[in-house]
Amino acid sequence: MRRTLAVLTLLVGLFALTACGSDDDTADGAGSSEPVTIQVEFSGDTVTPNGERVEVPLGQDVEFEVKADAPGELHIHADPEKTLEYDAGTTVVQAGSFDRAGIYEVESHALDKTIVQLEVS
Numbered sequence: 001m002r003r004t005l006a007v008l009t010l011l012v013g014l015f016a017l018t019a020c021g022s023d024d025d026t027a028d029g030a031g032s033s034e035p036v037t038i039q040v041e042f043s044g045d046t047v048t049p050n051g052e053r054v055e056v057p058l059g060q061d062v063e064f065e066v067k068a069d070a071p072g073e074l075h076i077h078a079d080p081e082k083t084l085e086y087d088a089g090t091t092v093v094q095a096g097s098f099d100r101a102g103i104y105e106v107e108s109h110a111l112d113k114t115i116v117q118l119e120v121s
């Protein structure tokens with residue numbers, strides 16, 4: 001009898017852990033939420049996305065997960081401007097956060113294309 005109770009308690013405990021483990025967003029330290037991750041894929045002279053607008057909350061960190069067949073750089077028209085280098089393969093680059101509302105273009109100068117427009121508000 002005691003033993004059954006112990007097993008039950010353990011099971012309930014495990015379930016509770018699983019149930020609240022997935023949205024633990026306080027562990028990061030900086031800010032209370034996770035960065036906005038934007039996936040970018042370069043292939044030859046095309047890039048995806050291509051000019052799409054992405055909403056970013058003020059002060060939220062932004063990162064790019066870049067898949068590319070050759071190294072290159074992203075250029076963010078913020079003030080100050082940011083240049084983020086990536087390698088061939090998959091690279092995660094950090095753009096940091098934006099503390100002024102506005103629209104910031106993220107470009108590939110090599111391809112002469114706008115990848116995304118960050119709409120910070």
Ligand SMILES: [Cu+2]
Pocket residue numbers: 075076077107109
């Ligand atoms: Cu530029």
